[in-house]
Amino acid sequence: MVGDDHHQIVVHGFLFWVSMGFLIPIGILTIRLSKREERGRRVRIMFFIHATTQVLAVILVTAGAILSLKNFSNAFNNTHRRIGVALYGLVFLQALSGLLRPTREAKRRSAWFFAHWVLGTTVFVMGIINVYTGLQAYQRRTSRSIKPWVVFFTAEIVCIGFLYLFQEKWEYIQKQGVVRGNEPTTTIQPTDNQEILTKQNKDLC
Numbered sequence: 001m002v003g004d005d006h007h008q009i010v011v012h013g014f015l016f017w018v019s020m021g022f023l024i025p026i027g028i029l030t031i032r033l034s035k036r037e038e039r040g041r042r043v044r045i046m047f048f049i050h051a052t053t054q055v056l057a058v059i060l061v062t063a064g065a066i067l068s069l070k071n072f073s074n075a076f077n078n079t080h081r082r083i084g085v086a087l088y089g090l091v092f093l094q095a096l097s098g099l100l101r102p103t104r105e106a107k108r109r110s111a112w113f114f115a116h117w118v119l120g121t122t123v124f125v126m127g128i129i130n131v132y133t134g135l136q137a138y139q140r141r142t143s144r145s146i147k148p149w150v151v152f153f154t155a156e157i158v159c160i161g162f163l164y165l166f167q168e169k170w171e172y173i174q175k176q177g178v179v180r181g182n183e184p185t186t187t188i189q190p191t192d193n194q195e196i197l198t199k200q201n202k203d204l205c
Contacts, residue, residue, distance in 0.1 A: 005071075006142060008067065008071045008072075009072075009138055009141065009142070011067060012064055012067050012068055012071075012072075012134075013131075013134055013135075013138060015060045015061075015063055015064035015067070016060070016061070016064050016127075016130070016131065016134065017131060017153070018057075018060055019056070019057040019058075019060035019061050019064070019127075020057070020061075020087075020123075020124075020127030020128070020130070020131060021127065021128070021131055021153060021156065021157075022156075023053040023054070023056050023057040023060070024053070024054065024057050024120075024123065024124055024127060025124065025160045026049075026053050027049070027050045027051075027053035027054045027057070028120060028124060028164075029160070029163055029164065029167065030046050030049045030050045030053070031046065031047070031050040032164070032167050033046060033167060034046035034047060034050070051098070054094075054095065054098065055095075057091070058091060058092070058095045061087075061088065061091050065084075065088050068084070078133075078137065079133050080130060080133040080134050080136070080137045083126055083129060083130045083133060084130055086126065087123065087126050087127060087130060090119060090122060090123050090126065091123055093119060094116070094119040094120055094123055097112070097115060097116050097119060098116065100112075101116075128157060131153060132150070132153070135149055135150060135153075
């Protein structure tokens with residue numbers, strides 16, 4: 001029975017790590033990258049990746065919630081469970097806001113974008129926090145070491161944060177590649193009028 005309980009906890013944790021710790025960040029990074037592209041095939045591909053990762057995240061969160069309600073205590077008497085309940089609601093609210101996305105020309109597009117961004121950021125931050133609280137709950141329940149998982153997850157979050165900031169500065173970094181003295185030179189060709197004036201001056205001489 002203990003082994004089965006441990007297995008359920010591991011599956012629950014894996015579902016939420018994949019959804020909150022992997023798919024949602026990938027979706028965020030992808031949609032940010034698409035902002036630098038003009039409308040076209042690449043933008044559609046990036047949006048498809050964003051939408052697909054977020055839909056999969058919602059499916060996995062749902063599966064993790066069902067597993068939790070079915071197999072674990074539902075007293076909600078600790079931080080991990082309380083954050084989890086709030087997270088369930090925010091994830092579905094964010095998915096609903098994505099489905100109700102207005103067109104780019106709509107007047108309420110700016111308000112929608114801000115709300116969608118705030119919700120998405122909140123879900124991501126709360127998801128990260130709940131992975132850590134979940135690892136602590138796992139340690140208390142099983143007395144097993146969580147240090148390797150904490151190190152792995154922390155390294156992953158650092159990498160995601162670096163990529164997020166790197167996206168912000170990439171265009172600026174590219175502009176720094178032009179060194180004074182190595183700028184491309186352009187040859188100014190004389191206009192037709194200048195050529196005529198030059199010929200007239202030669203004739204007068």
